[in-house]
Amino acid sequence: xxxxxxxxxxxxxxEIIRLxxxxxxxxxxxxxxxxxxxxxxxxxxxLFLGAGxxxxxxxxxxxxxxxxxxxxxxxxxxxxxxxxxxxxxIKGYHLRRLCEYVYTLYGxxxxxxxxxxxxxKGTKPDGNKFHLKLTSYPWKKIFTVNIDDLIENxxxxxxxxxxxxxSREAL
Numbered sequence: 101x102x103x104x105x106x107x108x109x110x111x112x113x114x115e116i117i118r119l120x121x122x123x124x125x126x127x128x129x130x131x132x133x134x135x136x137x138x139x140x141x142x143x144x145x146x147l148f149l150g151a152g153x154x155x156x157x158x159x160x161x162x163x164x165x166x167x168x169x170x171x172x173x174x175x176x177x178x179x180x181x182x183x184x185x186x187x188x189x190i191k192g193y194h195l196r197r198l199c200e201y202v203y204t205l206y207g208x209x210x211x212x213x214x215x216x217x218x219x220x221k222g223t224k225p226d227g228n229k230f231h232l233k234l235t236s237y238p239w240k241k242i243f244t245v246n247i248d249d250l251i252e253n254x255x256x257x258x259x260x261x262x263x264x265x266x267s268r269e270a271l
């Protein structure tokens with residue numbers, strides 16, 4: 101029997117990991133949903149987001165996949181400054197190696213950081229209600245390691261929606 105809130109969190113985390121390992125996408129079963137509901141009611145959980153959260157979102161550059169980012173970096177930074185004799189070798193680099201090459205080419209991370217930040221600015225959900233549902237919960241805190249600004253835009257959208265709804269209700 102699971103007693104403490106921490107034990108229930110651990111049980112839920114283990115179940116999510118099992119589901120992910122057995123097929124990636126998963127639906128939460130009724131018992132798991134009830135467990136999650138209890139945990140959410142009994143505590144003030146925080147939300148930690150990683151790269152998977154942005155799946156299904158869009159931005160102006162449509163570079164949300166690794167290949168798109170790789171091409172953008174190559175065209176925007178590498179081809180402008182690399183020796184032509186190195187281009188064929190560079191085209192065989194995986195994304196991480198390409199980024200390391202850019203650090204060497206430019207003497208730091210500034211140019212790459214600026215490119216990626218501008219690339220992922222203005223990221224919005226693409227009709228996926230998942231993003232809206234997840235961010236509409238009153239989390240104690242939300243942490244993200246993503247370079248895009250999807251979560252910030254979602255939280256802003258929700259707060260604007262709530263302000264509009266509250267002002268209409270006051271009338």
